[in-house]
Amino acid sequence: ETGVTQTPRHLVMGMTNKKSLKCEQHLGHNAMYWYKQSAKKPLELMFVYNFKEQTENNSVPSRFSPECPNSSHLFLHLHTLQPEDSALYLCASSQVGGSGYNEQFFGPGTRLTVL
Amino acid sequence: GENVEQHPSTLSVQEGDSAVIKCTYSDSASNYFPWYKQELGKGPQLIIDIRSNVGEKKDQRIAVTLNKTAKHFSLHITETQPEDSAVYFCAASNGFGNEKLTFGTGTRLTIIP
Numbered sequence: 001e002t003g004v005t006q007t008p009r010h011l012v013m014g015m016t017n018k019k020s021l022k023c024e025q026h027l028g029h030n031a032m033y034w035y036k037q038s039a040k041k042p043l044e045l046m047f048v049y050n051f052k053e054q055t056e057n058n059s060v061p062s063r064f065s066p067e068c069p070n071s072s073h074l075f076l077h078l079h080t081l082q083p084e085d086s087a088l089y090l091c092a093s094s095q096v097g098g099s100g101y102n103e104q105f106f107g108p109g110t111r112l113t114v115l
Numbered sequence: 116g117e118n119v120e121q122h123p124s125t126l127s128v129q130e131g132d133s134a135v136i137k138c139t140y141s142d143s144a145s146n147y148f149p150w151y152k153q154e155l156g157k158g159p160q161l162i163i164d165i166r167s168n169v170g171e172k173k174d175q176r177i178a179v180t181l182n183k184t185a186k187h188f189s190l191h192i193t194e195t196q197p198e199d200s201a202v203y204f205c206a207a208s209n210g211f212g213n214e215k216l217t218f219g220t221g222t223r224l225t226i227i228p
Contacts, residue, residue, distance in 0.1 A: 002160060004158070006158075042220045102215075104161070106160065108158045
């Protein structure tokens with residue numbers, strides 16, 4: 001186990017549904033990330049939170065809405081998604097600063113299917 | 116921004132032989148290069164990393180080499196075993212507080228028993 005948990009592991013939703021993905025890290029890190037992993041594409045960074053503040057929004061459509069209530073929890077709220085949003089959504093955390101190198105630890109991901 | 120290219124996209128190796136995966140990067144300011152292994156149904160896991168002040172790092176059967184002049188780095192797995200079968204990703208980052216990792220497209224490694 002990496003110390004990063006994600007729920008649910010699998011999610012099927014219709015295009016009109018609203019759902020949320022949850023991530024929790026038990027590593028005492030100060031930065032958390034959402035990535036999208038689609039087949040035959042590099043991992044796509046979606047959002048970065050550093051000390052609960054969003055520091056990166058990688059041109060993600062507004063139908064994805066992140067929330068970081070504290071440095072241990074990260075949510076991704078989903079609404080009116082499209083079938084092309086079906087993918088594996090990965091959460092990661094790291095300790096930014098200190099040694100200066102960004103070792104990211106990933107959760108197992110949520111496999112999302114949009115019908 | 117940084118661009119990382121990874122080759123090959125698939126690699127099949129006889130058990131016991133060596134496997135090599137190569138990556139190139141574009142940003143000469145990048146100074147941190149991790150490698151991740153992703154098994155089926157799991158998230159990527161860091162297996163080894165190298166920082167720009169060294170040219171090679173080894174951890175048991177895996178090693179990573181870095182050529183800063185040519186801007187490429189490679190993962191070497193020796194004495195491959197069936198459990199080495201997975202997708203491997205390289206990444207690059209300009210460290211020192213930069214949160215962004217730029218990933219390669221991945222290499223699916225299959226070890227043939």
